[in-house]
Amino acid sequence: MRWWSAANLVSNTGAWMQLTVQNLLVLQITGSAAATGLSLAVQAGPGLLLGVFGGAVVDRWPLKVTAAAGQAVLAAIAFSTAALIAAGLLNMPVLLILAAVTGIVNTIDGPATALLGNDLVPRTDVPSAIALGSMVHSAGRLAGTALAAVAVGTLGTGSAYVANGISFLFVTAVIPFLRPSGDAAPAQRPAPAQRSRAAGGETRAGIAYFLGRPGLVALAGITAVSSIFGRNYQLTLAVLVIGPLQAGQSDFGTVSTVLAVGGILGAVLAGRLRNPTVRLVGVLAACGGLLQVAAGLAPGLMVLIALVIPMAVVESVSDTAGSTVLQTEPEPEMRGRVLGVWRSASTGWQLAGPPLLGLLVEFAGARGALVSGGLLIAGVILGGGLRRRAPARRTAPLLARPAPAQPAPAQVPLPALSSVS
Numbered sequence: 001m002r003w004w005s006a007a008n009l010v011s012n013t014g015a016w017m018q019l020t021v022q023n024l025l026v027l028q029i030t031g032s033a034a035a036t037g038l039s040l041a042v043q044a045g046p047g048l049l050l051g052v053f054g055g056a057v058v059d060r061w062p063l064k065v066t067a068a069a070g071q072a073v074l075a076a077i078a079f080s081t082a083a084l085i086a087a088g089l090l091n092m093p094v095l096l097i098l099a100a101v102t103g104i105v106n107t108i109d110g111p112a113t114a115l116l117g118n119d120l121v122p123r124t125d126v127p128s129a130i131a132l133g134s135m136v137h138s139a140g141r142l143a144g145t146a147l148a149a150v151a152v153g154t155l156g157t158g159s160a161y162v163a164n165g166i167s168f169l170f171v172t173a174v175i176p177f178l179r180p181s182g183d184a185a186p187a188q189r190p191a192p193a194q195r196s197r198a199a200g201g202e203t204r205a206g207i208a209y210f211l212g213r214p215g216l217v218a219l220a221g222i223t224a225v226s227s228i229f230g231r232n233y234q235l236t237l238a239v240l241v242i243g244p245l246q247a248g249q250s251d252f253g254t255v256s257t258v259l260a261v262g263g264i265l266g267a268v269l270a271g272r273l274r275n276p277t278v279r280l281v282g283v284l285a286a287c288g289g290l291l292q293v294a295a296g297l298a299p300g301l302m303v304l305i306a307l308v309i310p311m312a313v314v315e316s317v318s319d320t321a322g323s324t325v326l327q328t329e330p331e332p333e334m335r336g337r338v339l340g341v342w343r344s345a346s347t348g349w350q351l352a353g354p355p356l357l358g359l360l361v362e363f364a365g366a367r368g369a370l371v372s373g374g375l376l377i378a379g380v381i382l383g384g385g386l387r388r389r390a391p392a393r394r395t396a397p398l399l400a401r402p403a404p405a406q407p408a409p410a411q412v413p414l415p416a417l418s419s420v421s
Contacts, residue, residue, distance in 0.1 A: 001117075001120045001121055001129065001132075003174050003177065003178065004116075004117055004120055004174065004178060005132060005133075005136055006174075007170055007171045007174040007175075008117075008133060008136045008137075008140070008171070009136050009139060009140055009143075010140075010167045010170045010171070011071075011140070011167045011168065011170070011171050012136060012137050012139070012140025012141065012144065013140040013143045013144040013147065013163075013167065014078075014144065014163050014164035014165075014166065014167025014168070015140070015144065015164060015167070016140055016141045016143070016144025016145055016148070017144040017145075017147055017148040017151060017160040017163050017164055018078065018148075018160050018161055018163075018164040019144075020144065020145050020148035020149075020160070021148050021151075021152055021157050021160040022039070024152070024157065025085070025090075025095075025157050026039050026092075026095065028157070029090065029091060029092055029095065030092055038096070039095060039096060039099050040099075041351070042096050042099045042100050042103070043099040043100065043102055043103040044103060044347055044350070044351060045100070045103060045347075046100065046103035046104040046106070046107050047103060047106065047107055047343045047344065047346075047347040048344055048347040048348055048351070049344070050104060050107045050344075051107050051340045051341065051342070051343030051344030051345075051347065052203050052206055052207060052337065052340040052341050052343075052344050053107070053203050053340065054107030054108040054110075054111065054340050054343065055107075055111050055206055055336040055337040055338065055339050055340015055341065055343070056202040056203045056206060056336065056337050056340060057108050057336070058108060058111045058112045058115065058336030058337075058339070058340070059202060059206075059333060059334065059335070059336035059337050060202065063112055063115055063116045063119065064116065064175050064176065064178065066108060066109075066112040067109065067112040067113045067116050067171075067175055068172050068175045068176070070105055070106075070108055070109030070112060070113070071109065071113075071168045071169075071171045071172040071175070072168070072169070072172050073105050073109075074102065074105055074106075074109065074168045075165045075166075075168035075169045075172065076165075077098055077101060077102055077105070078161045078162070078164045078165035078168060079161070079162065079165040080098070081095075081098055081158075081161045082158040082159075082161035082162045082165065083158075085156075085157055085158035085161065086158050107340070107343060110339070110343065111335075111336050111339035111340060111343070112336070113171075114327060114339060115327065115335055115336065115339070116175070116178070117129060117133065118130075118327055118328070119180040119181060120178060120179070120180060120181055121181050122181050123328065124274055124275075126324055126327065126328050127270060127271065127272075127273035127274065127276060127320060127321070127324045128271040128272075128273075130270075130320050130323045130324055130327070131267045131268070131270040131271035131273075131320045132267075132271065134263070134267040134270070134316065134319070134320060135264055135267045135268070138260060138263060138264050138267070142260075147163070148160050151163060202337060203337070203340075205334075205337065206334065206336075206337025206338065206340060206341055207337075207341055209330070209334050209337065209338065210337075210338055210341040210342075213329075213330070215277075215278045215325070215329065216326070216329070216330075216338065218278050218282070218384065219278045219281060219322055219325060219326060220342070220345055221380070221384065222278070222281055222282050222285050222322075222381055222384075223281075223285075223322060223346070223349075224345070224346075224349045225376065225377055225380050225381070226285045226288065226289070226318075226377055227346075227349050227350060227353050228349055228352060228353040228356055228357065229289075229353075229357065229360075229372075229373035229374075229376050229377055230288065230289060230292050230373055230374065230377055231315065231353075232353060232354055232357050233259060233308075233311075234256070235354065235357060235358065235361065236357065236361060236366055236369055236370050236373075237252070237255055237259075237295070237304075237308075237366075238252050239361055239365075239366035239369075240295075240296070240298075240304070240366035240367065240370065241255055241301065241304070243365070243366055244365070244366060244367055245298075245300065245301050245304065247301050251301055254305065255301075255304065255305060255308055258305050258308045258309055258312070259308055259311075259312045260312075261309070261312070262308060262309040262310070262311065262312025262313050262316070263312045263313075263315070263316045264316075265309075265312075265313050265316070266312060266313035266314065266315065266316025266317045266320075267316050267320065269313065269316075269317055270316060270317045270319075270320035270321065271320075273317075273320065273321060273324065276320075276321035276322075276324050276325055277321075277325065278322075278325055280321050281318055281321045281322045281325065282381045282384075282385065284314050284317055284318035284321065285318050285377060285381055286377065286378040286381045286382060287314050288311060288314040288315055288318060288374075288377070289373070289374040289375065289376070289377030289378035289381070290374060290378050291307055291310055291311045291314065291374070292311065292370050292371075292373060292374030292377070293370065293371050293374035293375055293378075294307050295307045295308065295311060295370055295374075296366070296367045296368070296369070296370025296371040296374065297367065297371065326338065326339065326342060327339070357369065357373070360372070360373065
């Protein structure tokens with residue numbers, strides 16, 4: 001796990017170096033801000049359309065082979081982009097093709113690397129491993145953003161892609177030496193002769209499995225409503241700080257720093273989770289919504305900063321708890337497909353969230369967007385919990401009747417929400 005964390009730190013640093021300069025590169029090629037959004041959408045699109053299929057591939061092939069192959073292909077894409085930049089041959093159509101190929105590979109590489117990391121620790125330590133991954137991600141973001149500025153200023157834009165390619169090769173080199181934990185449950189994968197003809201059936205089975213688990217559906221609903229009407233603090237808090245609070249850009253920089261620090265503190269606290277549930281995720285998300293309401297009503301900058309810290313902590317713990325449930329509750333042979341369904345659904349609400357929230361800010365203002373969004377998050381989660389409990393209370397007398405023995409459900413009954421993106 002130490003080697004895997006070190007590899008992830010290197011990989012995240014390289015990824016943020018490339019991401020930092022990618023928008024600059026598109027602007028240099030096209031001079032259009034709209035083209036920047038187009039390139040990001042093209043890269044995210046495969047996750048929306050092919051996420052379920054990518055998860056089925058992960059369930060059919062050995063994780064180490066799949067993850068190593070994905071990292072090697074991503075390294076080849078990064079080096080190819082750097083070579084095209086150096087030769088002056090990179091144009092917008094080629095860049096979009098490379099972005100689309102990257103998105104396709106990520107539909108397989110993302111679930112594979114996530115599940116591979118979880119297999120390196122005992123089941124009870126998976127929340128700690130996910131929390132550690134969150135801290136590594138934050139550290140890589142800070143390092144990558146800083147190094148990108150240095151690399152571009154001294155070696156040019158292509159150097160960020162070279163650095164990212166090297167980081168992918170580092171991960172590829174580490175994977176063969178990773179050893180799963182003794183209590184990791186390996187998935188039962190189909191025989192090689194059955195793999196090709198099982199793809200379509202496994203994809204459909206993954207969707208049916210996900211929709212047949214009330215806990216997973218509830219988790220998707222909670223995360224969707226929280227992502228669409230909250231979380232996008234770079235938009236809502238920026239407008240709040242610059243507008244109603246009449247502060248400056250440096251003050252928003254302070255708020256952003258506090259958000260990052262709160263996220264790291266939350267990851268540290270989340271590392272102590274042992275058996276998180278969807279119910280816990282819902283409670284934390286509702287608390288985050290109420291804190292968002294308070295932030296929208298903050299009379300001054302200092303009050304806002306005081307509220308931002310618990311907001312970030314709650315969000316970080318909630319994310320870790322949700323990721324743990326998502327990656328550990330399904331049976332081992334279904335986890336890749338569950339993550340694939342999640343990628344497709346989450347890509348949808350991640351693409352829809354910023355435009356919808358932007359419209360809300362446009363019509364209701366920053367305070368109105370924060371307050372109404374927070375109330376909506378808390379209200380939907382509370383309403384889902386009440387709907388889930390009501391039938392149980394009405395049918396309680398029937399439980400006294402003798403009933404045939406049934407196997408225990410895969411998940412403890414939890415608040416289910418009707419909204420599934």
